[in-house]
Amino acid sequence: MARDGKTLTRAQIAKAISRNTPITVVQAYAFADAILEHMACALERGENVKISRFGTFVQREKGRRLARNPNTGEKAVVTARRVVTFNPSDFLRQRVAGPID
Template identity: 50%
Template structure:
């Protein structure tokens, strides 16, 4: 079980697909890359990506605004941009909210 400040990498996703589905490494890599490519293409088109029991990736258009450099306090314009947001499903929220094992031991 992963704990702490770990990052799930694409290589780990491919290994999990390979192990759980029984595909070759190249087949598992093709599946992982295909899923990620479809998600990216949908977001590029301005569509949301909803994965049941996981969450929704959506786009948020932010307007241009005046920002400040935290070091110097100097004002500058932050350009308008589009950002990807993620809203977890209730099922994912429930899984994440479970207490950590041995949390009382730390």
């Protein structure tokens, strides 16, 4: 979530697509959903997703480990799992970098 509490949503993406192209809002929702579904399916298959000038969604295997509940101090085993991380491109990193107020 952004520092000011604002979040870009799927609905806002679809409305922006509709405003900037000759397609309807309903078609834009379907377009946005199709892109996100295609990305999710690729990640399910174990593929990374690279979007030029934006970044790469990379999968990593995290091994089983021993952890501690910070509230109770009780130890627990965290099972091995796959996680998805996002690595921004240099272009995006430069656009986002700016002074923090």
